[in-house]
Amino acid sequence: MTDEELIAAAREAALSAYAPYSRFFVGCAIESVDGQVVTGVNVENACYRLGVCAEQSALSAAHLAFGLVNVARIAVAGGDGSGGSLTGDIVCTPCGGCRQAIYEASCLSGRDVQVICSNGEGSTVVRHDISTLIPHGFGPLNLKDAG
Numbered sequence: 001m002t003d004e005e006l007i008a009a010a011r012e013a014a015l016s017a018y019a020p021y022s023r024f025f026v027g028c029a030i031e032s033v034d035g036q037v038v039t040g041v042n043v044e045n046a047c048y049r050l051g052v053c054a055e056q057s058a059l060s061a062a063h064l065a066f067g068l069v070n071v072a073r074i075a076v077a078g079g080d081g082s083g084g085s086l087t088g089d090i091v092c093t094p095c096g097g098c099r100q101a102i103y104e105a106s107c108l109s110g111r112d113v114q115v116i117c118s119n120g121e122g123s124t125v126v127r128h129d130i131s132t133l134i135p136h137g138f139g140p141l142n143l144k145d146a147g
């Protein structure tokens, strides 16, 4: 799948977000090393702090479909999904918690997972590696000395 197709999958998924409180619709598409794609959306809650981000719901789907160890690339898009298509100018980058969750997948595979970040329109795209988004991250190896 091309970057454009992965972004399109994230933008399409975003339209199914449950975001009545923030009205910020986020979609995430994750591609496996062998080309499988799963998606996720943000799912908010009346108890605001219990909301789940799109990346974390997509990572759950990825875990079930092909395993976190096989995550290769991730696309994220966020904006206004109240119309027929996702709109908005500002590029959506993963929040700190989602960076940590992506870092876990990266540690499992030893692969520097690429994170493709898009605005709502899909017209502005910024590519990062997870090692840039979360330098000096805390991962499974940091727990080696646990009893």
Ligand code: THU
Pocket: 019, 022, 024, 025, 026, 041, 042, 043, 044, 051, 052, 053, 054, 055, 093, 094, 095, 098
């Ligand atoms: N959100 C995500 O789904 N992913 C991010 O990386 C940033 C924020 C969601 C959480 C909340 O539902 C809404 O966007 C506004 O913060």
